[in-house]
Amino acid sequence: MGLFDYLKKKFSKNEDEKNIKPVEEQKVASIESPVENSDKSLSSSSVEGKEKIKDNTQEAYARGMKKARKGFMYRLKSLTSIFRKVNEEYFDELEEILIEADVGTELTFRIIDEAKQDAKVYNIDSPEEINKLVVEKMFEGYAQSGKSVSPDLNFVNNGPTVLLMVGVNGGGKTTTIAKLANRYSKAGKKVLLVAADTFRAGATEQLGVWANRIGVDILMGEDGCDPSSLCYDGVRKAVNEKFDLVIVDTAGRLQNKTNLMNELAKMRRVIGKIIPEAPHETFLVIDANTGQNGIDQAKVFKEATPLTGIVITKMDGTSKGGIILAIRDKLGVPVRFIGLGEGMNDLKEFDLDEYLYGLLLVEEDED
Numbered sequence: 001m002g003l004f005d006y007l008k009k010k011f012s013k014n015e016d017e018k019n020i021k022p023v024e025e026q027k028v029a030s031i032e033s034p035v036e037n038s039d040k041s042l043s044s045s046s047v048e049g050k051e052k053i054k055d056n057t058q059e060a061y062a063r064g065m066k067k068a069r070k071g072f073m074y075r076l077k078s079l080t081s082i083f084r085k086v087n088e089e090y091f092d093e094l095e096e097i098l099i100e101a102d103v104g105t106e107l108t109f110r111i112i113d114e115a116k117q118d119a120k121v122y123n124i125d126s127p128e129e130i131n132k133l134v135v136e137k138m139f140e141g142y143a144q145s146g147k148s149v150s151p152d153l154n155f156v157n158n159g160p161t162v163l164l165m166v167g168v169n170g171g172g173k174t175t176t177i178a179k180l181a182n183r184y185s186k187a188g189k190k191v192l193l194v195a196a197d198t199f200r201a202g203a204t205e206q207l208g209v210w211a212n213r214i215g216v217d218i219l220m221g222e223d224g225c226d227p228s229s230l231c232y233d234g235v236r237k238a239v240n241e242k243f244d245l246v247i248v249d250t251a252g253r254l255q256n257k258t259n260l261m262n263e264l265a266k267m268r269r270v271i272g273k274i275i276p277e278a279p280h281e282t283f284l285v286i287d288a289n290t291g292q293n294g295i296d297q298a299k300v301f302k303e304a305t306p307l308t309g310i311v312i313t314k315m316d317g318t319s320k321g322g323i324i325l326a327i328r329d330k331l332g333v334p335v336r337f338i339g340l341g342e343g344m345n346d347l348k349e350f351d352l353d354e355y356l357y358g359l360l361l362v363e364e365d366e367d
């Protein structure tokens with residue numbers, strides 16, 4: 001079964017789920033845990049509750065990826081009405097659409113070259129068929145390079161789990177921390193926030209407002225105080241007071257890689273003095289609108305500190321849905337969560353199938 005058929009089948013509302021093969025058997029869907037798995041981490045145990053979460057997720061992806069869909073799938077479709085057969089010009093247009101969707105030049109050239117070869121070898125000249133082929137190639141690569149990492153946080157059994165959030169200013173770190181804190185506190189976890197972005201004036205207050213609103217604890221220092229000592233105090237407090245999750249906000253200074261590296265290394269060191277395995281998770285937050293520039297930033301962070309996951313924010317605000325592919329291609333770090341809007345519930349676990357459906361197949365909003 002091809003990608004499109006698989007997705008249509010999986011997401012069609014009235015479909016009897018038993019007819020759908022398990023995800024592992026599907027060509028593209030061989031990565032990351034499906035939505036069903038992710039529900040386990042939340043408190044909802046009833047079938048009805050699970051259905052609700054699933055619907056919310058699907059709806060959030062469909063809504064949040066509208067711009068990306070218009071920037072990609074609608075353009076692909078419009079090509080098919082201009083060309084009746086594929087030719088060199090068709091491939092040029094296709095290449096432009098992929099590059100503008102931020103799939104990345106290298107990956108785009110690779111995909112287009114392969115598609116041209118296939119078109120020749122198998123004698124395919126229908127634009128629709130070539131489009132399908134290209135889309136399948138885009139995501140086959142993702143599926144193959146993706147290890148089966150669960151997007152949900154890996155909680156440790158004993159003591160608090162520590163999550164360090166890094167990324168440039170304005171990317172959405174603080175907002176994402178609030179969304180994660182909200183998610184896990186609702187699921188019954190005792191959450192502590194550490195406002196270790198002490199560099200930017202007002203950053204501490206911003207996190208404080210969120211903590212208050214969500215109803216979780218926060219440890220704050222003075223503006224300009226040493227972020228590492230705040231981390232130390234935060235993790236010690238979390239151990240003593242039996243918190244389940246500590247989320248550490250950090251400053252996003254990128255001007256000087258050595259400084260960034262030193263600062264993050266120091267934070268990790270002091271956290272490790274209290275819990276040797278911590279931080280258990282380090283997420284890099286990337287704004288989907290930053291395109292290739294965002295990928296370059298990500299490389300700097302990856303060199304500065306070990307990363308266990310990426311959070312892509314503001315997917316709702318971009319017509320460039322391909323950044324997910326470029327990230328996987330360039331960084332090899334799994335995307336764990338995706339920001340699909342400003343609301344507290346608009347942060348979802350990254351699910352390739354939901355993402356693809358949102359990018360390729362939702363049709364009701366064609367205006």
Ligand SMILES: Nc1nc2c(ncn2[C@@H]2O[C@H](COP(=O)(O)OP(=O)(O)O)[C@@H](O)[C@H]2O)c(=O)[nH]1
Nearest residue numbers: 169170171172173174175313314339340341342
């Ligand atoms: N539309 C949209 N806006 C977001 C999303 N995530 C964050 N933002 C906005 O991005 C802006 C910067 O976020 P902030 O968390 O302060 O970034 P930080 O400097 O990295 O901590 C804020 O206005 C957020 O509301 C998202 O997924 N969608």
Ligand SMILES: [Mg+2]
Nearest residue numbers: 173174197203
């Ligand atoms: Mg911030």
